[in-house]
Amino acid sequence: MGERILGIIFDLDGVITDTAEFHYKAWQWLADREGLSFDRTVNEQLRGVSRRKSLEIILKGSNMEEERILRCMDDKNAYYQTLLEGISRQDILPGVEDLLKGIRRRGWKISLASASRNARFILEKLELISFFDGLSDGYSVVRPKPAPDVFIHAAGQLGLPVTQCIVVEDAEAGVKAALEGGMKTVGIGPENRVGAAHIRYDEPGLIALDDLQSLIPG
Incomplete structure (x- = not known):
């Protein structure tokens, strides 16, 4: 298997x-x-x-x-x-593009879940849109975070149950929303903001794929 x-x-x-x-x-x-x-x-x-x-x-x-x-x-x-208008590839946070490439190499799926209605525009300006299998944004759902709707919608776009999805978030409201949606969470930022997440990193570029795998063992 x-x-x-x-x-x-x-x-x-x-x-x-x-x-x-x-x-x-x-x-x-x-x-x-x-x-x-x-x-x-x-x-x-x-x-x-x-x-x-x-x-x-x-x-x-x-x-x-x-x-x-x-x-x-x-x-x-x-x-x-x-x-x-001035945003470009130089504005991608350190290590993020390598992280996306690593996720792709493992055959995992990638989606975006953001309250922003400018999400697609920003991903296009960053030249990262091709990494994403799905995109849920401010146009996708009625209830914003901390309701879990945008994450549930994102999981649906990937064709996966929420139990096979891991959310990477830097906001307290986002972590709360993901947990309410029944998903494992990775918090980016200080303990006092994202400490409720299952795993926490100071920066997204520090995320280890094996840590993500351990959250949802095969």
């Missing part, structure tokens, strides 16, 4: 590349325009959550009409996309 095929599901920001500073600048621009309080402490709370949820966090319970909410989200994204 052959080795079990695994599905490795990656988050995007903070795992494949790091556009966090672009997000911060775009939200800061919007907050300044709208007269909202915003700083890096608030920005840290936005890690791994949807654009709407991010705006709700920034609003801190203040009321805003739906039409204005939609306009703010669109304007923030438009500003963010102008910043993304």
Whole structure:
């Protein structure tokens, strides 16, 4: 009997590349325009959550009409996309491309699960899109992380049960979502943020494929 095929599901920001500073600048621009309080402490709370949820966090319970909410989200994204125009292969996090190649050599499947609606555009700019068998993004599901929907959708795209999938995440909300979805998780980042994951690494380039294999033995 052959080795079990695994599905490795990656988050995007903070795992494949790091556009966090672009997000911060775009939200800061919007907050300044709208007269909202915003700083890096608030920005840290936005890690791994949807654009709407991010705006709700920034609003801190203040009321805003739906039409204005939609306009703010669109304007923030438009500003963010102008910043993304300069992204390239140089913005791939260290070791990630070798990791993707190693996963491919083992015959495992790869998908992306991100709250971003710019995920495909970013993967294309990074020239990594060919590594991915599936892509689940902000257009794929209604409920964002910490709901498990985007990961369950990603597993479905790979044609694999969630019990054969491992999620690589750098956000607390993402780790929580993957665990709720019944998947093994690899956390990228500090213990106080991703400590609930089954395995934790400081950087994605440090991930060992044998460690992933040990999470779901054949």
